[in-house]
Amino acid sequence: MAxxxxxxxxxxxxxxxxxxxxxxxxxxxxxxxxxxxxxxxKANVFTYTMLVDGFCHAKKVDDAFKVLExxxxxxxxxxxxxxRSLIHGTFxxxxxxxxxxxxxxFFEQYLIVPMNACSTxxxxxxxxxxxxxxxxxxxxxxxxxxxxxxxxxxxxxxxxVKGSRLAEACNIFDGFVARGGKPAFNxxxxxxxxxxxxxxxxDARRYLNEMLSDSLLCSVESYNVLIDFFLKAExxxxxxxxxxxxxxxxxxxxxxxxxxxxxxxxxVGDVKMxxxxxxxxxxxxFKPDIFTFSSIIDGLCRAHHLEDAFNCLDEMxxxxxxxxIVTYNILMRSLCVMGDFHRSINLFKKMKEEGITPDVLSFxxxxxxxxxxxxxxxxxxxxxxxxxxxxSPDMYTYNAFIEALCHSKRIEEAKNVILVMEANxxxxxxxxxxxxxxxxxxxxxxxxAYQLLSxxxxxxxxxxxxxxxxxxxxxxxx
Numbered sequence: 001m002a003x004x005x006x007x008x009x010x011x012x013x014x015x016x017x018x019x020x021x022x023x024x025x026x027x028x029x030x031x032x033x034x035x036x037x038x039x040x041x042k043a044n045v046f047t048y049t050m051l052v053d054g055f056c057h058a059k060k061v062d063d064a065f066k067v068l069e070x071x072x073x074x075x076x077x078x079x080x081x082x083x084r085s086l087i088h089g090t091f092x093x094x095x096x097x098x099x100x101x102x103x104x105x106f107f108e109q110y111l112i113v114p115m116n117a118c119s120t121x122x123x124x125x126x127x128x129x130x131x132x133x134x135x136x137x138x139x140x141x142x143x144x145x146x147x148x149x150x151x152x153x154x155x156x157x158x159x160x161v162k163g164s165r166l167a168e169a170c171n172i173f174d175g176f177v178a179r180g181g182k183p184a185f186n187x188x189x190x191x192x193x194x195x196x197x198x199x200x201x202x203d204a205r206r207y208l209n210e211m212l213s214d215s216l217l218c219s220v221e222s223y224n225v226l227i228d229f230f231l232k233a234e235x236x237x238x239x240x241x242x243x244x245x246x247x248x249x250x251x252x253x254x255x256x257x258x259x260x261x262x263x264x265x266x267x268v269g270d271v272k273m274x275x276x277x278x279x280x281x282x283x284x285x286f287k288p289d290i291f292t293f294s295s296i297i298d299g300l301c302r303a304h305h306l307e308d309a310f311n312c313l314d315e316m317x318x319x320x321x322x323x324x325i326v327t328y329n330i331l332m333r334s335l336c337v338m339g340d341f342h343r344s345i346n347l348f349k350k351m352k353e354e355g356i357t358p359d360v361l362s363f364x365x366x367x368x369x370x371x372x373x374x375x376x377x378x379x380x381x382x383x384x385x386x387x388x389x390x391x392s393p394d395m396y397t398y399n400a401f402i403e404a405l406c407h408s409k410r411i412e413e414a415k416n417v418i419l420v421m422e423a424n425x426x427x428x429x430x431x432x433x434x435x436x437x438x439x440x441x442x443x444x445x446x447x448x449a450y451q452l453l454s455x456x457x458x459x460x461x462x463x464x465x466x467x468x469x470x471x472x473x474x475x476x477x478x
Contacts, residue, residue: 021054056089083117131163231264266299
């Protein structure tokens, strides 16, 4: 540039600094900053923000904070991107609790912190399940007269309920509403869902009523979500009430609406209601799809109407709908529960003949049933077939073998299963160890059972209930 009598300007230097920071050559970028300043060119917020981002990615968070201090001394206010780069970078470089403390001290030094910076901070706290710190930060915001927006509220409520601080989530939510805030539709549902799980039915009802009065049901999709919510909460009458209301409010149900209703009632074996809803689906001019038929077949199986389920499978084909892996798995699971192995194996073969590759649920239905009836050799043959198909066994596959082997007093083989599953990246859980510990205890091998449970503790696996093998003097400190 100099040979062409051209002088580098601020834009040129910023482009160079940006490229160097992105490439991780931060020290050279810093040298260019000094060079541009010596030429009388002032660094702006973009220059400094690029340096902050560069230092954070280079794991030099102290230098990133020094850049912020330089900005303050030179009266260059940081923007939203500066704060976002610093916050994400600090959490990237430091242990999460140390990152929070460092940032919190930094925030307290600023008279004005952008709301976007607060949002980024809450996002990082929620992402790292830092419930206590999130509550503390919300309280700090309140003292600073910074108030949550709907997106921040969703983050905080999700973090609180995940951390089992439901009452605190409700208080923050109520405070937001009291200030005239309008919570998002999904935030209402999240709070109501956890209140129902906690048997706080009146509180859940209050939030759902608030949601309905807040005119948040403004599309077919929102009605579908609420209907699905009630069905999953086993509040089927409420789901039907919302279904009736949507038509009165001028929203016509779509195929998804009917499928949600059919699935919800089929899941509890209410075949009569599922058929009534199917009739409504047809009256509205919709054609049943794979989800419709699979749900009805599931309902018939759960109601032990197995022959009707197979008739539905035939009818499904007549409608031009091809059964999929889900359909076959439902039927195989039910046949296995009924102990009809011959028919379940034939269905398994038919599925493969039709070009549908079995998945882990297909194999598990058969393997678990064979194991429960002590047909371990047949289960093992299926296991080998499973591996040949490239299907990875899961926790349920391995535990079925462990339980069956322990029941047959083949404890050494059961122990080997644990070695195999862990070698394949599937960690044994409490149930895996409990089966073996129970078998050892019943055979009088209390010391060996205790050693096994001690190994569980070292691996971080704990039982919900106290095991008899731990009731020995030597296990007193377990």
